[in-house]
Amino acid sequence: MNNGTMRVLLSDAKVIDSILSEVRDFQNTEQKEGEKSVQEFFTLMGETAIDQIQEDIEIIEVYKKTTETLKEDVWEDRLESNRIQTAVVDQDPEVDVVAAADALRAKIQNRKKKTKEIKQEYEEFLRDQKKRYDVLLKTKREEAEKARLKALQEEEERKRREEEEKERLRLKK
Numbered sequence: 001m002n003n004g005t006m007r008v009l010l011s012d013a014k015v016i017d018s019i020l021s022e023v024r025d026f027q028n029t030e031q032k033e034g035e036k037s038v039q040e041f042f043t044l045m046g047e048t049a050i051d052q053i054q055e056d057i058e059i060i061e062v063y064k065k066t067t068e069t070l071k072e073d074v075w076e077d078r079l080e081s082n083r084i085q086t087a088v089v090d091q092d093p094e095v096d097v098v099a100a101a102d103a104l105r106a107k108i109q110n111r112k113k114k115t116k117e118i119k120q121e122y123e124e125f126l127r128d129q130k131k132r133y134d135v136l137l138k139t140k141r142e143e144a145e146k147a148r149l150k151a152l153q154e155e156e157e158r159k160r161r162e163e164e165e166k167e168r169l170r171l172k173k
Contacts (some may be wrong), residue, residue: 005088005097005098005101006085006088006089008101009081009084009085009088009101010085012081012101012104012105012108013078013081013082013085015108015112016074016077016078016081016108016111017078019074019108019111019112019115020071020074020075020078022115022119023067023070023071023074023115024071026067026115026118026119026122027064027067027068027071030119030122030123030126031060031063031064031067031122033126034056034060034063034122034125034126034129035060037056037126037129037130037133038053038056038057038060041053041133041136041137044137044140045136045137045140048140049136052132052136056129059125063118063121063122063125066118067118070111070114070115070118073107073111074111077104077107077108077111080100080104080107081104083095083100084097084100084101084104087100
């Protein structure tokens with residue numbers, strides 16, 4: 001029982017480590033991507049989109065807290081795995097190794113599921129964020145183009161009036 005149990009526990013420890021790695025990678029890539037998008041959007045839109053930007057920052061902060069809590073839970077699972085392995089090696093009669101290993105395995109499955117859900121939700125948030133930002137940026141670009149065309153038209157009108165004035169003055173002489 002000890003060898004088989006230990007192999008299962010070592011396998012579980014590898015799964016825990018892979019979950020921990022996945023959560024860290026998520027924190028260092030996807031979460032950073034959302035923050036980067038907000039910063040770029042703010043640079044382009046400025047104060048005109050501050051409500052949208054604040055809302056997105058709040059959502060990102062919730063995800064940060066959630067993933068940090070998940071990471072802490074996974075670390076606890078890792079420590080629990082180590083305690084169970086120690087109980088197996090020490091043949092500690094006070095620890096029901098099979099029950100503890102089963103409980104740990106259930107936690108591991110929940111953590112894997114939670115990690116997957118968080119990543120999927122966040123990816124959806126990033127897609128929605130991009131769509132919203134694209135719409136707002138398109139509107140801003142259209143407004144800028146209208147303002148540019150209006151300025152060109154006003155400049156042409158000013159030049160036309162100047163030419164008319166010059167022509168009028170020339171004809172007066």
